[in-house]
Amino acid sequence: MKIVAVTACPTGIAHTYMAAEQLEKTARKLGHSIKVETQGAMGIENKLTQEEIDSAAVAILAVDIAIEESERFDRVRKIKVPVQSVMKNPEAVFAQI
Amino acid sequence: MALELTFTCPLQNGMHARPASALEEIARGFISDITLLNRRTGRNANARSILSIVGADIRCGDSCVLTVSGTDEELAMAALGDFVRHTLPRRETQISEQKTNVAERFLPRCLRDTGATLRRGVPLVEGIGRGRLVRVSGLRMPQELAKTGVADVAGEQERIRRALAELIEWYGSRAAIAERGVERDVLIAHRSLARDEEFQSCLFNAVQAGRTAAGAIVMAEEQFTGLLALSANPLLRERVIDIRDVCGQLLQRVYGNLPDRILALREDSIVMADWLTPCQILSLDERFLKGLVLSEAGSTSHTIILARSFGIPTLAGVEETLAIPEGDEAVLDGDSGVLVTNLTEQARRYYALEQQRQQGRAAVLSKYANSPAATRDGHRIEIAANAGTVEEVAKAFTAGAEVIGLFRTEMLFLDRSTAPSEVEQYEIYRKVLEAARGRTVIFRTIDIGGDKPLGYLNLLPESNPFLGCRGIRIYPEFEVLIRNQLRALLRASAHGPMKIMFPMIATVDEARWINRLVTEERKRCSDEGKCFDAKLSLGAMIEVPSAAFVLKELCAEFDFFSIGSNDLLQYTMAADRTNSRVATLYDPCHPAFLRLIRQIVATVRRAGKWIGLCGEMGADERLLPLWVGMGFYEISATAPAIARMKAAVAQLNYSDCSRLCDKAVRCADSDALKSVLGRHLERRGLPVIAPELVATDFDASNKEEAIKRAVDQLYVHGRCNQPRLLEDDVWKRESHYTTGFGNGFALPHCRTNHVTASSIVVLKLRSPVPWDAADNVPVKVVILLAIREGGSMNEHMKMISQLARQLMHEPFRDSLEREQNPEALCRLLMEVSE
Numbered sequence: 001m002k003i004v005a006v007t008a009c010p011t012g013i014a015h016t017y018m019a020a021e022q023l024e025k026t027a028r029k030l031g032h033s034i035k036v037e038t039q040g041a042m043g044i045e046n047k048l049t050q051e052e053i054d055s056a057a058v059a060i061l062a063v064d065i066a067i068e069e070s071e072r073f074d075r076v077r078k079i080k081v082p083v084q085s086v087m088k089n090p091e092a093v094f095a096q097i
Numbered sequence: 098m099a100l101e102l103t104f105t106c107p108l109q110n111g112m113h114a115r116p117a118s119a120l121e122e123i124a125r126g127f128i129s130d131i132t133l134l135n136r137r138t139g140r141n142a143n144a145r146s147i148l149s150i151v152g153a154d155i156r157c158g159d160s161c162v163l164t165v166s167g168t169d170e171e172l173a174m175a176a177l178g179d180f181v182r183h184t185l186p187r188r189e190t191q192i193s194e195q196k197t198n199v200a201e202r203f204l205p206r207c208l209r210d211t212g213a214t215l216r217r218g219v220p221l222v223e224g225i226g227r228g229r230l231v232r233v234s235g236l237r238m239p240q241e242l243a244k245t246g247v248a249d250v251a252g253e254q255e256r257i258r259r260a261l262a263e264l265i266e267w268y269g270s271r272a273a274i275a276e277r278g279v280e281r282d283v284l285i286a287h288r289s290l291a292r293d294e295e296f297q298s299c300l301f302n303a304v305q306a307g308r309t310a311a312g313a314i315v316m317a318e319e320q321f322t323g324l325l326a327l328s329a330n331p332l333l334r335e336r337v338i339d340i341r342d343v344c345g346q347l348l349q350r351v352y353g354n355l356p357d358r359i360l361a362l363r364e365d366s367i368v369m370a371d372w373l374t375p376c377q378i379l380s381l382d383e384r385f386l387k388g389l390v391l392s393e394a395g396s397t398s399h400t401i402i403l404a405r406s407f408g409i410p411t412l413a414g415v416e417e418t419l420a421i422p423e424g425d426e427a428v429l430d431g432d433s434g435v436l437v438t439n440l441t442e443q444a445r446r447y448y449a450l451e452q453q454r455q456q457g458r459a460a461v462l463s464k465y466a467n468s469p470a471a472t473r474d475g476h477r478i479e480i481a482a483n484a485g486t487v488e489e490v491a492k493a494f495t496a497g498a499e500v501i502g503l504f505r506t507e508m509l510f511l512d513r514s515t516a517p518s519e520v521e522q523y524e525i526y527r528k529v530l531e532a533a534r535g536r537t538v539i540f541r542t543i544d545i546g547g548d549k550p551l552g553y554l555n556l557l558p559e560s561n562p563f564l565g566c567r568g569i570r571i572y573p574e575f576e577v578l579i580r581n582q583l584r585a586l587l588r589a590s591a592h593g594p595m596k597i598m599f600p601m602i603a604t605v606d607e608a609r610w611i612n613r614l615v616t617e618e619r620k621r622c623s624d625e626g627k628c629f630d631a632k633l634s635l636g637a638m639i640e641v642p643s644a645a646f647v648l649k650e651l652c653a654e655f656d657f658f659s660i661g662s663n664d665l666l667q668y669t670m671a672a673d674r675t676n677s678r679v680a681t682l683y684d685p686c687h688p689a690f691l692r693l694i695r696q697i698v699a700t701v702r703r704a705g706k707w708i709g710l711c712g713e714m715g716a717d718e719r720l721l722p723l724w725v726g727m728g729f730y731e732i733s734a735t736a737p738a739i740a741r742m743k744a745a746v747a748q749l750n751y752s753d754c755s756r757l758c759d760k761a762v763r764c765a766d767s768d769a770l771k772s773v774l775g776r777h778l779e780r781r782g783l784p785v786i787a788p789e790l791v792a793t794d795f796d797a798s799n800k801e802e803a804i805k806r807a808v809d810q811l812y813v814h815g816r817c818n819q820p821r822l823l824e825d826d827v828w829k830r831e832s833h834y835t836t837g838f839g840n841g842f843a844l845p846h847c848r849t850n851h852v853t854a855s856s857i858v859v860l861k862l863r864s865p866v867p868w869d870a871a872d873n874v875p876v877k878v879v880i881l882l883a884i885r886e887g888g889s890m891n892e893h894m895k896m897i898s899q900l901a902r903q904l905m906h907e908p909f910r911d912s913l914e915r916e917q918n919p920e921a922l923c924r925l926l927m928e929v930s931e
Binding site: 010011013014015016017018020021022025038040041042064082084087088 | 884901903905
C-alpha cells in the first residue's frame, strides 16, 4: 500500500525523527511503501507534494502539535495518532489502516 | 554674618547614609557651624553628624537650606556649594529589589522529592553549607544594669568619654589589620557612628539628666534606631543594626566583660538568629560558620555584606525558626533558598551530588588556573590579576594569575593621616615582590584625585574632579611625595621582576617630565649606593583619549602601556559611569570605543612595544574574543575571575577572533556589534559532543538523580551556568510524555536558554532505573540533548536528528551499550551523520 505520513512532536528535537524512522522501519517490514515528512526543529523536511498525498491510500499524522500546511491533507483519508503511540507500538498504528 | 544656600534634594532615595556621610566629611573640614534645614519636616540637622542629617528625613524633592556661620564660612560655603551642585546628584544608589516572594522560587524536583523537611527563605548569599544548627540571640541590652540614679554626673560622663575613645581607637586598629576591604569599610562606618556629634551629645545629655551610662546608651540606641526604623528608605532601615552594634560595643567598653552573647563554635555549624550585628559575625569562628539563618536582614545591610565577602550561605525570612530543634544536622542551600532538616537518605544523596558538581567544576577550573592561558589554536595571552595589598597578591597567584598586571599603590596611602615614608613603602613593595616569587608585578604609581580623595594632601575642591587634578596631574604639586615613591619602587626593584606604570598620561610633556624624575632618582640611588634594577621598564596607563593620538611619540618615551578601560570609555564617550541616565553611552560595545582601542593596540604593536588591558571589562567573557583578537599581550582582572577567563580563552580560536574584530569595528552602532558578538559565540564551533561530556558507571537511585547528574556534567564543563534551571527545562519536556523510548534507553531533551552551546551528554548507569518507558524496561543509557534556543538551530540538528533515527536500530544501540571508552563513544555518535 502507498502511505504518506507526517511526524511532529512538541520540541521537534527527538521524537519527530525517532517516530519517522519507526514508521519507515515498520512499513518496510509490513511491505508498504511510505514517505514520511518531518516537521521539527529544522522546519519541514522531506516535504510531501500535493500529488504524493493525493495518490496515497492513507495519511498517517503522528503529531502532538498543529502542523504546517495541514490543508494539503483535506482530501485524503487520515489516521491521526499521538507520536507516543508510534514509539510504543508502531504495528498497532498500521493495523488501523 | 551667616551664609545660606537653598537647594532641592535630587536623590531618588533621599539623603541616606552614604550621601549623609559625604556631607559630614566635608563639614568636618571646617570650623564654622553648619546646619541643614529640611523645610518640609522643619527639622534642623547638624551637618557634622550623619545621624542628625539622616534624622532630618530629607526625601527626593524636599527643599533644604544649608546655613554656615563662623570664621571660615566662605571657604566652607564654596565647598558645600560644590557638593550640592556636583557631588550630590551623583550619589544616587540603585536599590535592588529583593525577591520576597519565596514561594515563587523554583525548587529542583530532585530535592523536592527527597522527603526531608524543606523551609523556604530568601537567599541573600549563595552557596551550600552543612552543619549542626545553633541558635544565637542577637545583641540585646542587658536588663540587669541600673538605668538611672547617678551621683557623680561628671564621673559617669568621663566613663563614657573614655569608653568612646577606646572604642574609636579599637575600630581604627581593627580596620587597619582587616584582611578584606569590606570588613574595613564596615569598621570605618562604625567608627564614624561612634564619633558622631549627635550620638555623643545624646549620651552626655542623658547622663546630665540623671541616667547611668547604661541608661544613656539604651536611650541613644532607642532614639537613633527608632529614627532610622521609621524611614521609608530600606538603605536607612538597614543601618539600624549598625547602631545596635556600636551601642553594644560601647556598653562592653563601659562595663567590662558582660556575659558572652556569642557561642564559641566548635564544629561545622549553621547559626540561626533573629538578627546579628556585623561585629557578631566578625567574632564567630569563620572556620566553623557554614551557614546563617536570619529572621531580619536586608540585602544591603553590613551584616549581609560581610557574610557575602566571607562566602557564608545565608537565608533570611525562614518561617518558624523557633520550631527548629537545635543540634540537628542541617543543610543550608543558598542556591535553591531552602533550609533542609530531617535529612533523609535521598536528601543526603542529593547534597552529595551537589558537592560532586561543585568539586567537579572546581577541578576543571583549577586545571585551567594552573596552566598558561592559550586559545585552541595555540595563541598565548597572559591572564593577570589586579591587586592592592600583599595578601591580594598572594591570593591572585593561588587563583591562577600569571603576573600582576596592576598593583594599585594608592591603597598604601588611604585611611591614614600622613603619607607613608620611603622606607615604609619600600618594605611593602619588597613584600609584594616576595609574594610574587619571581613573577612580574606592574606597580602603578599613586593614582588619586577624582573619585579618590586623600585628606592629608588637602586637594582643593574642584567643580569637576574627573576632569581635574587626578593621577599624574597632581605630581608636580607633590613632587616630594612622588619622588619618595619612585625611590621606594626603584629600591624594591632589586628584589624581583617589576615594572612601573604612570596613571592618566595625556601628553608627551607629562611623559618626559616623569621620565626625567625617574632618571634623577635613579642617579640619586646609584650615588647613594642603593641597589636597583637598571633595566626597569617604565610604562603608561592609557585612559585619556588624547594619549591615543600621540602614541607614536609616547612609544619613544615608554616601554609598555596598559589600557585603563573604565576611564578610557568614560572619557571617550563623555559619559560618567556612575550616572545611570547616560548608561547607554557607557557601553564598551560602541564601535567608536572599540575602534579607538584597536588603533591603540595596533600602534603599540607596530612600535614593537607591549600592551595590556586592565579594568572591569577585561573580565567580561562576552568581550573576551575581541581583546584576544585585537592582540593584547595581557588582560588583568580581579582574582576570582581568572580561572573562568582562562577556561573561556581555551574555548576561543585566535584566527576567528581576529576576523571577529575586523567585522566588529565595521559595525555602526552597539546593537549591531552585540549581534556580531552573539553570532560569534554561537559559531565558535564548540563540538556538540566531546569526551568530557560522557560519564560512565554512574550509580543513580532513580530517574531524578540521573537527569540531575547529566545536567551537572554540562555545568562542570562550563556549558551551563544555571544547572537547576536547565534541569527544570528537561522536566518540563518530560511532563509531556516519557523520553524512555524502550530497550533500556532514554533520550531526555529540551530547547533551552541555559546552555552556552548545544550539547549532548551520555550517561551510563551502573544499574538500571525505572523511566516509565514505553516497554517498561528500566533505563541503563541516558542521552541528554540540550539544544540552545534561538541559536542557529540547523547547525547541530542534522546530526541530532540522525542520531534520533539511528537509536531506533538495534545494532547501533548495542554498540553504544557495549562501548565504555568516552572517545570511542563520541566517535560512534559523530559517525551517525556521515
